[in-house]
Amino acid sequence: MGWGFFAHQRINELAVFSLPPAMLVLYKSQQAYLKVHATDADKRRYIVAAEGPRHYIDLDRYGPPPYDWIPRSWQAALQQFGEDSLLQNGIVPWYIPQMMKQLTKAFQEKDLDKILHLSADLGHYVADAHVPLHACSNHNGQFTGQEGIHGLWESRIPELLADAGFNYWCGKAAYIRDVPAFVWQIVCTSALAADTVLRAEKSLSLRTPADARYAWENRKGKLVRTYAASYTKAYQQLLGNMVERRMRAAIHAVACCWYTAWVDAGQPPLTALVQKRPKENTILPDTGKMIGRVEE
Template identity: 45%
Template sequence: MLRNLILILVSFCFIHIAQAWGFWAHQRINRLAIFSLPPAMFTFYKANIEYITEHAVDPDKRRYVVVGEAPKHFIDLDHFCAYPCDSFPRKWQEAKSIYSEDTLNAYGIVPWVIEWTMNKLTGAFVDKDKALILKYSADLGHYIADSHVPLHTTENYNGQLTDQQGIHGFWESRLPELFHEEYSFWVGGASYIKNRNEFIWTNILHAHNQLEGVLSLEKQLDKTYPNDQKYAFEARGESLIKTYSRGYSLAYHILLDGMVENQMQLSVKHIADLWFTCWVGAGLPNLSDLDFNNIREPAGQENEGKVLKIKSRPHAETGFDVLLDKP
């Protein structure tokens, strides 16, 4: 009996740190974004859809082995300001001059990482470098999706400050796992974004503004829902894990009134928008005559592939982690 209990507890802990189980939605979002691209881009991206899909999770794989990767996935806005954060600098150089680069890295840099990755993707389009176009497209999609998760915008990223430990995975993993088949992902065609800095910050602040609802609605539900029905044990592969019950999840899903679906829709649309913006910024290069080059890493990734002891947040940080299959 004790042995079985230990196995259950180990499985429960593992499910929250094993990133290989949290990749479905990032891959789904990147894949769907391709279908919003104009014909001049769609043919190339559709031909490489499996790469864009598979490599949507590369940034998460790098978080524990590449120095400087971890803070690229979030920004703790409430450490610096209260919504709508009008006084917080949007430009990197201004922010760095006020808070220092070390401070900014400590509390996350995802809005600027999106811009930097756009610069890299635009350069890859200019050079007509197929390998880097694919790499940076996949990476950019990941960071954009992460920036649409309300719990990626706060120091209270896993409810640890409000006695709601586990809400991060609940919102971005458990709910999409159970209800994604109800979601609609028709988001229309890609749009050119004239002011990308403003666009990125508008979307991050939109996500941050929903944080209060994410937390307060779950807190409200917790007070009224039978405590002995809040959690359940479910089989995952050969493991038995503790998770939020289907009934509790449904109740939270109803209270959120489409919030998770909407944030996933916005992720799909905005990825397509910014891919398109990079292509336009490069001069609308013809993508039909690109030769394939072996994927190579850009400068600054010299630590990739090495096992390094890098501190990262212990919860599932990946935007929209969905636990579907055995790794």
């Protein structure tokens, strides 16, 4: 998965505050919903076969950077690489624009359930695109003897350190004039940071005894082996607070995507939707079409 449950929920929750008043009137009243359902997309991965590739792209499988030669259009990518190859390597930068079009339509139809459902899911995918190991085939350090690094970067650091001083302020949402270019900039930045993520942890692990890298913690009545707090803090310092920066960037990007979808819908008034109550499900159903049918 991308960010852990804690970070995904925090990103959706805080993205609300970057919205303009005309959107805030609805999104603030539904902030708890957007937070709770921020992780639906991860939960669906266990029950929807098409879900997995929507969360990542292994850009290194396409060759070295820069990646400007990779088609930004889904149809062009299909023609060049074929569906099987695309699905194997992940499709998040092609899927996010499709989700935004669906959200725009939901705003036009003033469909509260779809607006909230799609907003929560869109926030998840945009946040995932900000994770360096979601843009790299060595996503859990499995090729370099660093198994577990994914959870260390995207779960352990935020859970342990986010409330101890992370700066979340990212400014107001801005309109995205070129959505594909915006999304590809995010994933390319993530891909370029992947080497730093892996190299820093490898360097730290080589000079830290194994018994100092891990610790046992009680979680919900069970002892769980996890990265030690001291090791986690040392890794965060080596990264130069990268996790904090990418989390803050994700918050702003999510707000920008919500805002852009609303503007493209004609900025419909949302006040009338505030009094309605959304349908609640433990895990909301699939929001997208089958992967191979992603539209332009």
